[in-house]
Amino acid sequence: MSAHVPERVRREDERLARERQKIARDGPKLKGAKLEARLERTWSRPRGIIGWLATVDHKEIGRRYIVTALLFLALGGVLALAMRVQLAQPDSALISPQRYNELFTMHGSTMMFLFAVPVMEGVAVFIIPLMLGTRSTAFPRLNAFSYFMYLFGGLLLWGAFLLNIGPDIGWFAYTPLSGPQFSPGKRADIWAQMITFTEVSALAAAVVLVCTILKTRAPGMTLARMPLFAWAMLVVAVMIIFSMPAVALASSMLISDRLIGTNFYNAYEHGDALLWQHLFWFFGHPEVYIIFLPATGFVSVITETFCRRPVFAYPIVVLALISTGILAFGLWVHHMFATGLPRVGYSFYTSASMTVAIPTALQIFCWLATMWDGRPRFQVPMLYVVGFIVTFVIGGLSGVIIASVPLDLQLHDTYFIVAHFHYVLIGGAVFPLLGILTYWYPKITGRMMNETLGKIGFWMIFLGFQLTFFPMHLAGLLGMPRRVYTYPAGVGLELPNLLSSIGAFVVAAAVVLFVINGLFSLYRGAVAPSNPWGASTLEWAAASPPRPYNFAHIPVVESRTPLWDAEGELPVVTGLRVDEKEILLTTVVAATPDLREPVPGASLWPLIAAIAVGVLFVSSIFSPWAVVFGAIPAAIATAAWFWPKELKRHPEPVIS
């Protein structure tokens, strides 16, 4: 470049170069305890309650997500027990129909929107940065905002339930029952607004996960070397981004129908009741895969570690994840086989619903092949994987049965379907979740969970589950529809319902046992080394529980199982600043180091923005003007959140 460099620019470059020398960086000059002390001071959050509210540390937000979700799991479980007590015997008048309708609506909504999706996001937000070898997620403040929106959504729903204005229209809220004429008052609006809260939170978390997985992987961790759990969360995040807007649109249209009298779902004014069902299930079916795919990630992680070898046929499993993600968007009409749509159209959805079983079948084969080819050690997480396989495959096969139109016309909206989706959701997602919580418990808390308590808990929940939900297949075949607060005697439904009710209490006991084990181990559990299970992925290279900065130096990855292949010390790359929070961005496919990215510090603005948006959402239930006036504080809060700080330093190209 022979162009004459102007004097002023050259002098500026020299000044910057001198300045650059003064920055403290990790590397040969600064390592060991001195480095870790400096990093600790830079990365730990401010003290006190302000710090607690303003933290953007992905580990703290992840922990909060998991604890809040498990709390909602417990609350939803209590509602399930109340429903099972009511259904234990025929013609029972223990709970009034109005109350029972509120119970099953809250049970469904809590489990689907306030437990299943958030707990998966919580675990991912905690583990993914550690598994990818970086110090923080991308957009950490958006991550904090996502948690608060989820929390406020849960408080809105449960607050309304306790104030006796909880929804009573089912977790799916079909119009015109949820419309302005047949759902008086504000019950349905509160449900619809809870959807808006949780959907905004899920979208925010999805954006955080996608950017973290694609841009902040450790150098050398190409897409082909990325752990399967990271692949699963990437597919899930993309699915969230494509499916949530459908339900956002549907619930906003429902609120506008109920608040200002628009006619979206009013058949008289050429609206259509089925518009709701199409939009809702276009989101609904991907939603259940959003809950299931992270669980496949958990199973892959557990199987790899406890069979002491990588999962068999890694590319097949990755392709299976991606194809499941895509196919999930093509089969929502199988929820609507009884609404009188053209029969030929239905047959496309029958074949699509059957095709989506193939990728999952291949994944199951790969896990079994891993067990066949390795030496499986049946500690608690591996037991949950075995429980998952035994249970989920029954649910998958009953799913294939109801994919056929003639069969679904008999089985749709009966307890056969209740059995099916509990098999695939509890069997398919909750069992792996319990396994992964036991597996990552030492990483999150630094203590090991008790093994014997774990085993007892597993067998209780496994057998309790079969006792609860298998009889429901028979109840469905014997003609018991869903969402009925009672059933007549003498139709043959007494025995299956009684068994289900007993089983429900066994499952409840098992969950209580798991919680006791979790709390007990916090203080009495054996202290966990950084890699208690001898696993292969990077999160086990960090301390248990990890320091605020996760890794002293950013590790370099050369294979799919870095910890198993690195003799002695992990190769590392150095040069990140120590005096400022900074992470290394790598290119999407090859994960070659690309940029140093300053990480936004802790701030109260995400919380304030969440409160402003929350006030906007809740008040817009009561008056359309709230949307106008509520937008002002929300705009101010988000503007302040993104207000550009004067850049004391600027990102420089990577030197080495």
Next chain:
Amino acid sequence: MQRVEYLFTALGASAACAALSACNRSPPKQQLGSATVYQAAPVGDHAVAAPAASPADDGNWVMPGKDYAATRFSALNQVTPANVSKLALSFTFSTATTHGYEAPPLVVKGTMYLITPFPNYLYALDLTKPGAPTKWVFKPKPLAASQGVACCDTVNRGAAYDQGRIFFNTLDGQTIAVDANSGQQVWRTQLGDIQKGETITMAPLVAGGKVLVGNSGGEMGVRGWIAALDEGSGKLAWRAYNTGPDKDVLIGPRFKPFYKSDQGKDLGVKTWPPEAWKIGGGTVWGWPSFDPETHLIYYGVGNPGPWNPDQRPGDNKWTTGVFARDVSTGEAVWFYQTTPHDLFDHDDINEIILADIPWKGQRRPVLFRPARAGFFYVQDRRTGQVLSAAPYGYVNGYKGVDLKTGLIIPNHDKDTKVGRVVRDICPAAPGLKDWNPSAFSPVTGLVYIPHNNLCMDFGAMQANYISGTPYVGADVKMYAGPGGNRGAFTAWDPIRQRKVWEIPEDLPLWSPALVTAGGVVFYGTMDGWFKAIDARTGKQLWRFKAGSGIIGQPISYRGPDGRQYIAFVAGVGGWAGAVVSAKMDTRDPTGALGFANAVKDLPMKTTAGGMLYVFTLPR
């Protein structure tokens, strides 16, 4: 497209709409109030009134239709297009009532009789003295509760004079005969029962020694009938129902309907779901005519109940059709059903003008019917055969009338359905022309039709029957039809079935027409303009602003001093004017069974009233 025009007219900016000529799709925007001539008035051979039914004019006005042929033609010719602009007010009289005044004043040998809407006072004014002082007032005192079952304003369509007595009906279903000189009641017969939702609003027809009276209440699930009372004693001679078994409908051996679809046994039961004919409507509240020559009466039958067609599958015989019966025995001679299984509340009670027309070289006795469904029927009055039927305004609810089978051809994408609103049905429920009768001039051979131009959205729903309460089962919203004008006054050539000229009017035309031998046509508008029009050219000659909207029948009579007088009573109301007379709130577009949406601006253009105006030429 109508919605935009409706909004403009609703704001009362009719001038703005006239300027925006692009805002309609039919022929270029006519200037409101001025006539558009389509072709020259017919010359030479044309229709004449049935001779027996239309005797020479004696200057009196003894029945609403002027004569049995219902021509509403006055043979007086002192008032001509040349001097009509010099008409001056002779005297006025307030009837002290504020509901819709649809009746004509009657004039018999120097006395004028006025029958008012509820509470149905009967006034007698002495025309021989200046200012026409009141001779006597007869107060029938009908039940106040009857106002609760009168669907479309507590109106009365007129009285009738015969052999020294005045016959009229009261809202609570009584027919009363009063001595014309003394005002004393002669006899009174109770015919209707308000607990079943029955009222009587029609003008009785006195013919063949019988007083013919029918009931109203098609919207209340009433079973329709026409009854004949003996003129002298008031005793019931016969009563013919319009639904039910043949013996109730007085169908016997003489009954020979022209078309196959009307032939069959007990069709009044077979074409209804079980029990539905008992609450099936088919009321008679319009204009019967009488042909002394054949001794037959002709009358139209109202709409089937409820408005929701899905609740009464089948042809719903004998509703929305025309009956011909022998006046003395009531035996049915023929019947023609205009709209089988009526979908849009198109009662077929409009006036039936008896005329003779030149047909293939000889005279054929026919009847003219500008029907509510929008077609001008010319039918042979001996057999009911439809000779011709052509739309006299914009119609999209039907495609035409098949002359071979006599059946109206429906337009199936306007079929109403429970659970979904059907939009843009023209004509609307009140039809292309409602009850307000047209006038026929044997001099010009034209029929002068005051009608409206409204379309509607119709949403059917399941109707629940509780006797004494409305049994409708539909939500309706009406609005201006194509062209943006909500009414029109049309001169129609009944032989060539073509418009001669037409005057578009801003508001729907709800007033009957009067035509005089002098070649002048009179009608009133709903915002109170009483207009005189040249019968040949349609040019407006003179107009007078009355105190309230005009829906009453104008008449022309020869006063004791031999001069020609023109008289009418201005009092807005009826179904179209209920927005004013019932003090409705026009923020609800479905008010008054949908009419509120079409005349939101009426309360600003007129107030309620009940004032008689009499004009004559100055000396």
Next chain:
Amino acid sequence: MTVGGRASVVPLALAASACSYQHYQSTFGNAATEARQFNILFVIFLVICAIMYLAVIAFLVASIARRRRAGEANTVEEGRHHESNPLMRTALISWGAVVGSGLVALAIASFIADRSMASAAANEKLSITVTGNQWWWDVQYNAGDNSKMVRTANEIHLPVGVPVRIYLKSNDVIHSFWVPSLAGKQDLIPGRDTDITVVPRKVGIYRGQCAEFCGAEHAKMALVVDVDSYRDFIKWWQHQLQPAPAPATPLAKAGYAFVTSRNCSVCHAIAGTPASGTVGPDLTHFASRRTIAAGAMPMSEGNLYGWVEDPQSIKPGSKMPTIGLEPNELHAVVAYLETLK
């Protein structure tokens, strides 16, 4: 366990818990072509899925119980975690093929069953219109001659062997018409017309229930289907066409006076009397029905007393109000209702 075998096992269990109105509400009822097609297809799916399941479990048990000497497994301890057993590669491909072909077979079986069900009921001889209301079924038998149409509620009589097409409409929210022993369910959606075709094969009583959540009393919106012989069906139809018999005893006359002049007549219709409300079920032949309040209770005098006296305690939230009848009024009304055979 063949279809027949299983079908006979279950009714024995039902018969054991028999009470007066015990009805047969199970998909094993096999009382119509559609139900039989369902059972055959269900067994095919069950067998193929069971085989697939056993294959998975066998593979699982094999990999759990597998014993190998040290050094032979491809694990990290043995330093061979980057290798994998070549046998597994072929097993994966064959597993994919087996699963794929199994699913294709099931899909084809499903299409065939779907098509044959549609054709079996192509030429229906009888047409019924069922209108769903919040928490009861309004049934109307359509007839060529309109005066032969019959209106009843919560009970459908069908002639055995005759294909019947049931048109489904709704006056308020979405319901779902489902009689498990006869055929699959079909939703009743306001503003949209759906229909279902059934060819009953076996005479008997079959109970159905609303299968789409429709509000407070969704659980007590049931109906009974009576499949009769053709002769009985025609006799039933003729009887339904008769208006209600005039009351004979003085108590029944008092009941008639109350029912036709008080609260009952604004909602219910009784042919031949002034009561013609369409909001509630038609009561012309109420006493000949098997259940009260859309299948909530079997028809008996005790239940009738309980229902007329205080419906809100039996079906809370139902549109039928508790009128607060004086004892003499209650006896009169029940006496009159029992004459409506």
Next chain:
Amino acid sequence: MSSRCRASFAFIAVAALVAGACNREERHSRAKPIGETVPAGESPDTIWPGGTVPQTLDPRAKLYDNNAPAISQGQQLFTQMNCVGCHSHGGGGMGPALMDDEWRYGGRIDQIATSIAEGRPNGMPSWRSKLTTDQIWQLAAYVRSLSGQPSKDAVSSRAEAMSNATPQTLAPREPAHTSDTAEQ
């Protein structure tokens, strides 16, 4: 009835604390105690000879005033009992308009309930023998919502029918008016 649903909350200990909180959406389905009548009907808007007698609002009014299920049930009864035929959707027709602020016999909920139960001279039918007091009060609650008296949170924005008057949730609120028009 209400005691049993509070018992049903026993399973959720936390909820029991707040059971009676929000009456706006509680579904009361009260039976009619034998002998109970709609208020006797003396109109508060009248002349009391010898000094004003203090008027107390019927205690049952608060169960229906701002109760969403009662207003929704009233809306359905308003159509099914054919009130729409005469009063349309508040605009009037055969019967007087109910959405304006002019009342012949008083716009308070107990006055409306009396008009429904006893009927009125110029054609308003008497429903005392046809509807239970519970239903009459529900109808009165809905009629009040036509003129914008209850709170916006308790009324429904539209029915599953043809769109008619502006939604009640957007119309301005109106106080209850006395009998203030010329006609009776």
